[in-house]
Amino acid sequence: MRDWPVLDLGTQPNLKAEDWTLTIGGAVKRPFQWSWADLQRETQTDSTSDIHCVTAWSRYDNKWRGVLMSRVIEAAQAKPEAKFVILKSFDSYTTNLPLADLQHPDVLLATHWDGVPLTREHGGPVRLVVPHLYFWKSAKWLRQIWFTDRDTPGFWESRGYHAYGDPWKQQRYKSDR
Ligand SMILES: Nc1nc2c(c(=O)[nH]1)N[C@H]1C(S)=C(S)[C@@H](COP(=O)(O)O)O[C@H]1N2
Ligand SMILES: [Mo]
Numbered sequence: 240m241r242d243w244p245v246l247d248l249g250t251q252p253n254l255k256a257e258d259w260t261l262t263i264g265g266a267v268k269r270p271f272q273w274s275w276a277d278l279q280r281e282t283q284t285d286s287t288s289d290i291h292c293v294t295a296w297s298r299y300d301n302k303w304r305g306v307l308m309s310r311v312i313e314a315a316q317a318k319p320e321a322k323f324v325i326l327k328s329f330d331s332y333t334t335n336l337p338l339a340d341l342q343h344p345d346v347l348l349a350t351h352w353d354g355v356p357l358t359r360e361h362g363g364p365v366r367l368v369v370p371h372l373y374f375w376k377s378a379k380w381l382r383q384i385w386f387t388d389r390d391t392p393g394f395w396e397s398r399g400y401h402a403y404g405d406p407w408k409q410q411r412y413k414s415d416r
Contacts, residue, residue, distance in 0.1 A: 288370035334393035
């Protein structure tokens, strides 16, 4: 399979790389904003991982390239009370996850997939990739990372989906343990 399914709210932001910004704020000691140029100055990492969608498809061995999320977190200097993050995207999509999960070594702010720049429909110029959780946590067109002390449900999480979404435990819906 050369490509993979496109799933989103239906409005795909048409963002040029020069217009992309990432805002980091909330419970951090050093809030900041990154432009595309700032992102390019960081170390670019290659990482191969699998995609697990809640609708039961998986796509193995995706070659992602981008900046490690652990690098972003390090730069922000989370305050001790920051245990969760809420991600916001340019299409107003939101999703939540524990801060610890963003620090996994395969979590990337991805700009490339299989050697080519991420297409608009797959979240280009920059999307998050969190391979160890269901793919709805991997925010496309990422715009903001907000650190908080409380887990706040995002778009799907407030519509019956699981707060955490571990594919190995099949945590699809709120009622799944
Ligand atoms: N900004 C944004 N990110 C998003 C979504 C969305 O609607 N908007 N959908 C999520 C869902 S439900 C899935 S399954 C994946 C789909 O990513 P893909 O279209 O690249 O396959 O993106 C996730 N990230
Ligand atoms: Mo999804």
